[in-house]
Amino acid sequence: VEAQDQDLLVDLLGQLHEADQADLLEQVSPQDRESLVRLWGERFDGAVLYELEEGVRDEILEIVDPRVLASAVQEMETDDLVYLVEDMEDAQKAEVLGALDDADRVAVEASLQYEEYTAGRLMSREMVTCPPHWTVGEAIDFMRASEDLPETFYKVILVDPRMHVAGTVALGSIMANRREVKLIDLADTAPRLIRADQPNEDVAYLFNHYHMVSAPVVDGDGRLVGVITIDDAMEILEEEVEEDIMRLGGVGDEELSDSVWETARARFPWLAVNLVTAIIASLVIALFEDTIEAIVALAVLMPIIASMGGNAATQTLTVAVRALATRDLTRANAWRIIRRETLVGLGNGIAFAVIIAGVGLAWFGSPMLGVVLALAMVINLLVAGLSGILIPMALEKAGADPALASGTFVTTVTDVVGFFAFLGLAGILLL
Amino acid sequence: VEAQDQDLLVDLLGQLHEADQADLLEQVSPQDRESLVRLWGERFDGAVLYELEEGVRDEILEIVDPRVLASAVQEMETDDLVYLVEDMEDAQKAEVLGALDDADRVAVEASLQYEEYTAGRLMSREMVTCPPHWTVGEAIDFMRASEDLPETFYKVILVDPRMHVAGTVALGSIMANRREVKLIDLADTAPRLIRADQPNEDVAYLFNHYHMVSAPVVDGDGRLVGVITIDDAMEILEEEVEEDIMRLGGVGDEELSDSVWETARARFPWLAVNLVTAIIASLVIALFEDTIEAIVALAVLMPIIASMGGNAATQTLTVAVRALATRDLTRANAWRIIRRETLVGLGNGIAFAVIIAGVGLAWFGSPMLGVVLALAMVINLLVAGLSGILIPMALEKAGADPALASGTFVTTVTDVVGFFAFLGLAGILLL
Incomplete structure (x- = not known):
């Protein structure tokens, strides 16, 4: 396959989920990895970078053409971008940030203000908010009119004009009710909030302990700044337990692809x-x-x-x-x-x-x-x-x-x- | 508090999440546990049982009045019920099943047909399905008319008359589109399916690896039988890793409350x-x-x-x-x-x-x-x-x-x- 047939390669890889493409890249030798990525060329997909373990990712970042990288990252969600960018060197970071549109860049930069391993880094800025006095019908019309809804979301967050959280409404209950019902009447009006400076460990614990699906993240003044969903929490939970296992075995955070x-x-x-x-x-x-x-x-x-x-x-x-x-x-x-x-x-x-x-x-x-x-x-x-x-x-x-x-x-x-x-x-x- | 004031106790406990109520019960001594549960009396909540670790749960099941138990379980979702019932002795199991309404009892019994530690036991039978040719508007009207929607769900599953899965549609994209759009046009038409006989381990791996949020479960003939959501997968993932840690440390599946x-x-x-x-x-x-x-x-x-x-x-x-x-x-x-x-x-x-x-x-x-x-x-x-x-x-x-x-x-x-x-x-x- 590695005999220069780009179309065939892209075709074959295209059938795989990004996580599997990343696994493939991790498992081949560094030489094969390089020729694979070169052959992939401009059709390289940013989502693969997110799936890779750190050592291999750094390697690939050095190979990939900056222009390819810039176009690859444009379609990513901000929380994944933060994860990708936080370990980069300054020059590379500037390049990736420069390739983003303004809104995304501001969001990524704001998240990077928070300490590493806290909710602020983990959260996504893409969320759906409504005033609490809206009805089901207004919310549905608003979502139909929005062009940039998050790829997946489970709850609509009700916020007052000062961005304080008044409640959350599950999409399911919006669906299940008539257009004239008020959102606030369907809402969980005392949802568990996560502070942006809370460590990842706390986030994983809260989601796991209380079987949460998503949680609004607020800053020190109680203003909504983002949302964390259960898939992020699941990843964090796995990382935390992984770390415990490794430390109990007397091993640091090494990866299978380390030399x-x-x-x-x-x-x-x-x-x-x-x-x-x-x-x-x-x-x-x-x-x-x-x-x-x-x-x-x-x-x-x-x-x-x-x-x-x-x-x-x-x-x-x-x-x-x-x-x-x-x-x-x-x-x-x-x-x-x-x-x-x-x-x-x-x-x-x-x-x-x-x-x-x-x-x-x-x-x-x-x-x-x-x-x-x-x-x-x-x-x-x-x-x-x-x-x-x-x-x-x-x-x-x-x-x-x-x-x-x-x-x-x-x-x-x-x-x-x-x-x-x-x-x-x-x-x-x-x- | 344990001086017989039931109202005060129920009031105090009512402020806690069931998971915290369960933690409380686990951490007190067996004597205190018994008097607490007795005082709780008929206002005991079935959801607490689900949160308890096995040893303590068995203890409490022996204390709780069967009538209280029967009413406590009526409001639970079928997947939680399966988890609760699977380890019970036959007499107790029959009593709990008898307290359920027919539909729930049949669902629980059907799940119990599958092997322990497989997707069939894990899945929930509560799901929302539509024919693939329906439009967004028809789906919303259908959900508004349904009385018994699952408490949380993220996707509508499109099934043909023979219950084969034609695709899944995220609630978010139903919300974001006009009433006349066809569901099949919004659907992921090749969702990853889980077979009911796949072990828990595979389920946890698939959800974690592919960042899945929910997955339809099918039987050997490819017919839809249930749905597994990410919160179940997260619990399984934690159990699997926990088991690895314990086994590496030379410990079985003991619990902190064991004697x-x-x-x-x-x-x-x-x-x-x-x-x-x-x-x-x-x-x-x-x-x-x-x-x-x-x-x-x-x-x-x-x-x-x-x-x-x-x-x-x-x-x-x-x-x-x-x-x-x-x-x-x-x-x-x-x-x-x-x-x-x-x-x-x-x-x-x-x-x-x-x-x-x-x-x-x-x-x-x-x-x-x-x-x-x-x-x-x-x-x-x-x-x-x-x-x-x-x-x-x-x-x-x-x-x-x-x-x-x-x-x-x-x-x-x-x-x-x-x-x-x-x-x-x-x-x-x-x-």
Whole structure:
């Protein structure tokens, strides 16, 4: 296909949704990507840019002819444009903005005034507003006369002359009522409003929690400035959860199309932190070199205690981080959850203490070694439960993201406690 | 408040959204929950049930008076009812279904015919359909005359007499056009259809990937049976990602309101699997008891190699599991990603080999120990990268969920390889 047949290419790609065209571009090698985009030429579609992940998009922006780009962006909605433009370098940004008509450019520039990752960046400026005293008939006539209705919208927003929101009316109920019915009588007169400076995280939470479909966005003075719809919220929700998963796994915001060098460099810091904590655990072991020298079996068994503690802590931690993110873990139930995790740690600690004592006894034939293993297991799983819940809560309280650093802290605790308890008890009870 | 003042309680709760009422019920203790629901009495709202997590819901269903329940469910939409009823015991299910009017009962029963976690269960039966030859005016008159329009809907579905979908028309474009325009001329005549037997996972993917707002659901013969809207898809998307996070953390589908006993029992199997794999790693160490007896420093340092391997593998694994879930990792780019992960493992392996060799030399003053540490580090991080990508891909190919079991497999590999490489090389080079 890549043998220069532009018509065939455009034809084939034209059958695909933009999201699939973007997937295709992401999955081919950088060389193929470049020749594909060049061949695409001026029939390249701006919507594809929106679908691409950042690394690939930057690459393609450098290849695409500025004139093609300018015409490609003219048909995009302002919220998608903001998303596209916000990461561009200044020269490129100016070029894209210059290609827009005045109304769109002003809208995009106004959105860019808001902080990144807030509702102000997310919202669309395309919305349908009416005075509250209008009737269904007037609203329908107004919409029929408008040339520039948003591509999709679900609600008409009622605003007074000072742009304060008086209510929202679902399109469905406009349809379902007679022309003479007043809009205000059909309206939800106390809709949930979103402030333009609210972080994305709040937006995703509100939409998800209250099953919202669209929400008016207001500025600090309560004036309507835009609207956020559920499809934006869904994207944000996915990004937020994605970020949590990646951070829990010790990975930053890398993308599948990143190069080897970018990926290795991005993962290095996390491994470096882990190296430091692993060395701390080693220092604890070093304290007991004499004990290990006397009983080598201890070196064989000690990773079991540490590993079980690490796993139990990860379980608790995962639950805690999710519960904090979904706001299910609050001050109201914190004590109950801490108590629960402590008891779960103790319960499973006792269960596995019995098992591991049996293993120790069967393997090395020493009842006292079994006792040491059992005691160390109970202690470490109890500490795992406690630190798994307390550390993320403390990080949240300190204003940090509990998903980001909890893992390392928590497993350091269980490693140190695990080695210390096991080797320490062995030193006392076995020597 | 719980001192018997029903009016005050209902008044206070009435100011809250059902989702917040549900949160309140989830966060108080079981005793408080019971007295709250009893006091609520017959003014209890069915929508709250829908918002509750399963454990708490079951509790409350046992408390609530069947008559109250029956009247509470009458106002719910059929898709919410299906969600509520599907987990009930037969007696309770029959009671709720009996309380519904005939049309709703038939709709709920029809949805329950489909497998759990498929589009058929998820879809709503409330939808607005018109013949394709109708005009905008006819559609509006039809909707004005209908008594039972869905609470929210975004599109009118055009169906022929055999219930095959001819297209969908957004409400916005009906509004924006004159009464005499034909619906078919405004329609998207090739909308993406969802088959009733498609799994939830596919539904979430399609909505997210193609930014869909609503989609007609068809049966095996292509006949329209329902509609899924983006709010359902958003919930499913969140559930799917939640499940991935929990499984990566070694936790099942536990809820914050589960009891100590339920939680401990749910987490036990995962810890048991980990115990087995930890014992396997210990068996590897046991092979080298003589080596450790000769040089105790090995016991001090060996957890560092294992821990770095485990962390590097978790990084790769997290990226792989996510990429598989979002369908970014496909057969088309698999080889490129495997190659990338191998090179990243090698690169960071070499970087940390240099660092750890320095640490070993500084701490124990033995250059040869530094060499052993360095070689073991390179080997283990390389294996970590490879197993971190290959194991989830293999699980996916075998039809298992890569999030579920990858973690244990992968860290077992890095523990075994780490201990074997480090102690084995030490035996050869240091003794």
